[in-house]
Amino acid sequence: KDYVIGVTQNNVGVDSYQTTYDIALKDTMTKYPNVEGIVLDAGGNVARQIAQVQDLIQQEVDAIILWPTNGQALTPIVRKAKQMGIPVIITNSNISEKGQEFITAFSGPNTITQGQYAAELMCEGLNGKGQVVQITGQPGYQTAINRQKGFEDSLAADCPGVSIIDSQPGDWNREKSQRVMENFITRFGTKIDGVYAADDNMGIGALNAIKEADLKNIKIVGATNFAVGYDAIKEGSYYGSVVQSPVSDAIAALAITMKILNGDKVEKDNYFDTPKVTLANIDEFERPVF
């Protein structure tokens, strides 16, 4: 084999998105006959991921695909990789400003934009007026922070009629999110007009709680459209979400890596589009596989 590509994933198995990404990446790798892949998983643990990059450098791989558990903390080790002459491709979620000079390329969605999209959906769904609660991802994680920031900033700027009455973390966990929503309902009752959940997995948890409390007319907006979310949109109980395919995410990351290995020129930032989806345009999209 000509090339060895080392991959360290963020946290495979924590949700279907990351898992599907992992499977897609491995599948795609087998399609390149001259490539051998070493796919590791950091389990969401920064220190472990640093160790894994170290171990990949130790094995003198030809390129590293990195899905950072944290944008800042991986910067020094990425710098080290660069010093050792190994190109680093960041996937899914970008690393810090300062690290930009050491990476060869980034490929993934723009999570701030996703937050904005969600805000636009929410604004549209509530006709520019109402009170929403927000269920965020695991505290401290970049995607969670970005989606929250994009959502909040955009609402404040472009949709002043919609206000956020509380935010609590749902930890990317459907059961936790359901619990949080139950407590929101106890506290705010019918004052709630909308729910923003940082992914559909948690959004469905919120939907469960809403159904159980027998509340009507609450608009739920999620992100990373999951199959359950897709079905719920179709059924009309879920307002909208943002489509993001882990398969294209993975394929894009690998394609760029191959280009780099083959010596082709690549763009530094390679965002792929993550369109909004609602009942109105749902037929344009396939049901997600996860």
Add this chain to the structure above:
Amino acid sequence: MRWNNFNKLKIQPIWFFVLILIVFFSSTSEYFFEFSNFKNIFIQTSTIGLIALGLTFVMINGNIDLSVGSMVALSASITIGLQGYGLGFSIFAALLAGVLFGALNGIIVWKTGVDSFIVTLGAMIGIRGVVFIYTEEQSFYALDFAFSDFGSSSLLGIPSLVLIFLFFSWLMHFILSRTIHGRNMLAIGGSRTASLNAGMKIGRHLMINFMICGFLAALAGITLSSQMGASTPNLGRDFELWAITAVVLGGTHLKGGSGSIIGTLGGVIAIGVLRNGMNLLHIPSFYVLVILGVILISVIYFDSLMKNKMELSQ
């Protein structure tokens, strides 16, 4: 007899595993048995290692400290967050925070009689909250690479972080085996009543060990943040479990009364070698979990077999 000698040298059975693992991985991965890889292993284990050193003391007393993981995050955040005032100051502040929160844990255990498990479980949640309040959920990063360059620097070919870890291992070993404090530690863990009857100041003693543990956890936070040139508020989650595992693998009993730094060192390195080796062998991540668990259990199984043998040969 053979076992007897080992016992005299106080070599814990865990070291045989380290040996076995090294032989195994050396023969299965071409990258394993290299100086640079051992450097990596040591750097990788130094974080959990420092924590485990402090935990050994607390656990010999028969207590436990679950707040170490959160302490790592707090100290890392302070180190990076206050670097504007000079690195020396920020490191001092981080260590001070470690000692103070350790003292707080200790004082509560001492003065209220609440089980240390509860006290430090509370602190694990609460200190994490303090971290998020202080950082406002943000990751911090170092202004330049000077700090992370230190993290990857070497002295006489040995990484500085490894030297720090080895120095503290030696120091803790010295305290445990040579000083009055060390002897009292084993006595208090072995029998509260006997220690009380002997007139020891148990409460104060326990508190000192919590402070040492807090200090070392804070130090681990500093060394870890120097590897990352950054801090994240989620740093150190589940570190407590791995550190405790290392300590127990090293022969310290949860109920207290026995334990050694050399054993803990063995436990730490066993886990480090295992993780490193599995990375090098490219084992799929789901299977890593299964293998890790199975090996952990087998280690403790063989450990008990060996201990039985030693007992018999005496």
Add this chain to the structure above:
Amino acid sequence: MSNPNLILSISNITKKFPPSVVALSDVSLDIYTGEVHAIVGENGAGKSTLMKVIAGVHKPTSGTINYEGNDVVLSNPIIAKKMGILLIHQELSLVEEMTVAENIFIGEYPTKMQGLVDYKLLYKRTDEIITKLKCNFSSKDKVSHLSIAQKQMVEISRALVMKPKVIIFDEPTASLTDTEKFVLMDLINTLKKEGVAIVYISHRMDEIFTLSDRISVLRDGEHRKTVKTQATDIDEVIKLMIGRELNLDHIERNNKYDKTVIELKNLTQKNVFKDISFSVKQGEILGMYGLIGAGRTEVAEAIFGIRKIDSGEIYINDQLADINSSEKAVKNGIALVPEDRKEQGLVLEMSCKENLTLSILQTIGNFGFLNSDLEKKLMLEYKDLLSIKMADINDKISTLSGGNQQKIIIGKWLVTNPKLLILDEPTRGIDIGSKAEIHNLIRKLANEGYAILVISSEMPEVISLSDRVLVLRDGQISGEFSGKDITEEDLALTI
């Protein structure tokens, strides 16, 4: 104060344990230097409690303590120890995982520089001490590897570490054999000559009378009387202790049975015991005597299924029995009252009642549910039968005096109605009255057809109880005696 030798004077000490126990009421005592002051009393009379008050472990409910002419408040053992009062506890207070030396010097390690233990000196001084006390273990042995008697010697060695002015021995000889006992007596006499005040608690009258200068008697927490040893005799002391004449009459032994209950053939465990063969008949009391470390306890444990044997067979009722667990032993009708009460006998956190019924849980269950009425009934029955002193049957067993704890353990096995009852040091720490009662109980049980194996390090006990005596030496049977005419000389020659 007139007498210049008066060092410790306690006045009107009362100690209550809420809610209802009055362990000491209005006790006053004077302790003099250069004297051995014996304290006697039945189990639960308050001897240990009084000593704990003196050593700062318990705070008295009321009363004063005057030490060297000053009124003092001994709020914890550290203060008492600093002032020169040392208590050698009745219950062993050792750290099992540490060495002999570390235990003897616990809290008092010799140092070099600040805070560093001087191991050389530590082991040197320990070696001196244990040679002086003729101990047969080394300073570097782990305490957990010692037998209970050896542990007791470690405890006693502490008296030689500091130079205390008052030493209190709380039943130091309860688990010692004669050899060590004599060493201890020598030690006490030396200390006395050096001007140390010694308080000595024991249930053995012979010791009391050979050692002491003065005897104080406690009964039900009250100070009955203090008498000069020379001016009194055993009968008077006993009468003061129990408030009546002691009936020392033995129950007549009769033996109308002839069935062999258990037979051991060449039982061997490598390095522990070898070729042990004997049998016990129904209605027979077999005594087993030997020095510490002879391996008697180990043989008992092997019979009880908790010690693996390397070879040999056990026959129960002439049938080969494979007893490889204590569960099976109990099913086979074997009962063992273990030698280490605290470690092996009691669950300290449980109540008296719960401890008593631990061995028959299976049989008193009602489809697996506890039958608390029956438990209560049994406890009350055995409380009377064994005259156990306790405030309430639901009290934690840890609050009972040592002797009463021992009675509960014996009771725990009597309730199982065993065929073979093994008693390992059954009267250790038991007062003279109860001891006589327990002895008679053992005789009665034998008369009723139980087979009984009594292990004891007390020669008189073995001789007066047993129909037949086995002597063990270094894990092997070195002699067997039977009939009424066993003498102390016989036994002494074979050990």
Add this chain to the structure above:
Amino acid sequence: MYDIYAKNVNLGVVAKQGFLIGFIVLLFVFSLFSDEFLQSRNVMTVISQAAIIGVIAIGVTFVIVGGNLDLSVGSMLSFGAVLVADLHDKIGAYPAIACMMMALLVIGSVNGFLVAYLKLNSLIVTLGMLSVIQGMTLIYTSGKNVDITAQDTSVFDFINKGTVFDIPVPIILFILLGLAMEILLKGTVFGRKLFATGGNPKAVLFSGINSAKVVFSTYLLSAFTTGCASILIASRVMGAQNTVGQGYELVVLAGVILGGASLLGGSGSIIKTILGVLVLKFLQNGLLLLGFQYYIQWVVTWVVIIFAVWLDIAVTRRKVLLD
């Protein structure tokens, strides 16, 4: 003042319940600030939420009383939930429940065998099992979420949303299980043996009791109650995530210890464990209703947990303070 032997202070029945008093104070304080807090709707919600952790904690209490630990319950919960949710669509609700229970009992007996018969350190064993089971779960699902999509979900709907006498089924299950297990712990021969084993295993050996069997059973019990919790969680979210139980082991343990069980074994009570779990959950709920940010909630939790236990100790004077 120090009196190491004066442990057995026998206070009145009321005074003994320091923790209960703490709990009531907590409820009272929250109800001052939040009108919704003590409304039956909210109370029902919280208890239903608490049922999942509470049910596991009931089983784990047995393990703790025996002087051991079970850290594998978190992974076991994930595994059970994934399994029952996945099988629900394939073979129907009841067979799925039966299969899942069997699987968890097998896992429980592995735990039990290693700890009770091989006498291995329970912390390491169950931590190892935590990892193994998490791996198995991921391998089983290939890392994907499981959703229940079958048409007929009546059984799970009943478990999740049904009521009996207006009380939600999870709460009923919780209470019944709690009562049954309290009786098992306090009123049976098994329970007595367990307390003795936790208190002094040597004395138990010398009493002719096979403590290994007893300890083994405790792991079966914790697997069983975790199985019950798996059903609750799967029917609640109508699906399962591979990591749904992650971190539960510590919360469960916190509840058990809050309830006064000692990690050293030999003490504990199901009722108090349940109280411990309720304290945790009402605290969480109250702080959320007051609208604190999550990290402030964490700090408050810290203070309240320690305060609650301290109150328990101070009121009952169970423990003597160190010098």
